[in-house]
Amino acid sequence: MEVITEPPQRILVVTPHPDDAEGGCGATMAKWIKESGTEAVVLMCTNGDKGTADREIAPAELAVIREREQRDASRVLGVKDVVFLAYPDGTLENTQKFRGQVVREIRRHRPDIIFCIDPYRSISHTHRDHRMSGQVALDAAYSYAWSHLHFPGQIEEEGLQPHMVKEAFLWGSESPDVFVDVDGYLEMKADSLSAHASQMTRRTPEERIERIRTGTANQGEKVGLAHAESFRRIEFDLGSMAWLFLNS
Numbered sequence: 001m002e003v004i005t006e007p008p009q010r011i012l013v014v015t016p017h018p019d020d021a022e023g024g025c026g027a028t029m030a031k032w033i034k035e036s037g038t039e040a041v042v043l044m045c046t047n048g049d050k051g052t053a054d055r056e057i058a059p060a061e062l063a064v065i066r067e068r069e070q071r072d073a074s075r076v077l078g079v080k081d082v083v084f085l086a087y088p089d090g091t092l093e094n095t096q097k098f099r100g101q102v103v104r105e106i107r108r109h110r111p112d113i114i115f116c117i118d119p120y121r122s123i124s125h126t127h128r129d130h131r132m133s134g135q136v137a138l139d140a141a142y143s144y145a146w147s148h149l150h151f152p153g154q155i156e157e158e159g160l161q162p163h164m165v166k167e168a169f170l171w172g173s174e175s176p177d178v179f180v181d182v183d184g185y186l187e188m189k190a191d192s193l194s195a196h197a198s199q200m201t202r203r204t205p206e207e208r209i210e211r212i213r214t215g216t217a218n219q220g221e222k223v224g225l226a227h228a229e230s231f232r233r234i235e236f237d238l239g240s241m242a243w244l245f246l247n248s
C-alpha cells in the first residue's frame with residue numbers, strides 16, 4: 001500500500017462511457033491538474049448511446065447529449081482535451097483497430113501513467129465495455145505503443161514517435177494498492193459527475209456528495225487519510241529494451 005505523493009506530468013485516462021472516469025479518478029485528476037499542472041487527456045471510447053431507460057429518446061440524440069455532458073464534466077476538472085472514439089455503447093471489442101486508436105493517443109499525448117478500469121475482476125462482474133476498454137488500454141501501453149514496428153504508419157505518415165508508458169493505474173479494482181489523498185476535491189468530483197445530468201437521475205447532488213464522501217473515506221481509512229481514491233498499479237517492465245527509451 002502506497003500513498004502517491006509525486007504527481008505525474010501527463011496522464012491519459014482511457015474510459016468506456018461518459019461519467020466512468022469522473023467516478024473512478026475524478027478527484028485525482030482535479031487535484032493533480034490544479035496543484036501540479038498535470039496535463040490530463042480523456043479518451044472516451046464509446047458514445048454512451050444506450051445509457052437511458054427513456055424510450056422517447058433516440059440513441060443518436062443521446063450520444064449528442066452525452067458528448068456535451070462529457071465536455072462539461074472534463075471542463076470542471078480542468079482536463080486539457082477529450083478525444084471521442086464514438087463506438088456505439090456496448091460494442092467495444094479488443095480489436096487491432098481499437099488498439100491502434102489507443103496507441104495513437106498514447107503516442108500523441110505521451111502519458112507517464114495511463115488510467116483505465118481494472119478489467120480483471122474475479123469476484124464481481126462489470127460492463128463488457130469496461131472490461132474491453134481496460135484490456136485494450138493495457139495492451140496498447142504494453143506492448144504496442146513503445147515499438148516502432150507496431151502501427152508503423154503512425155510513425156512514418158503521422159509523424160508520431162513510440163512512447164513507453166511507465167505504469168497503469170486501474171480504478172474499480174478489487175485489490176487497490178496505491179492511494180491519492182483527495183481531501184478538498186470531493187466537491188469537484190461531485191460537480192463533474194453532476195455534469196452528466198442524463199445519467200444522474202437516481203440521486204440528488206446532496207446524496208451524491210455524501211456517497212463520494214463515504215466512499216473516499218472508506219478508501220482513505222486503509223492508509224490513514226481522511227479521503228482517498230484508490231487504484232491498482234501495474235508497472236510495465238520493458239526489461240533489456242528499457243535503456244532505448246530511458247536514454248532517449
Ligand SMILES: [Zn+2]
Nearest residue numbers: 016017020127
Ligand atoms: Zn460505464
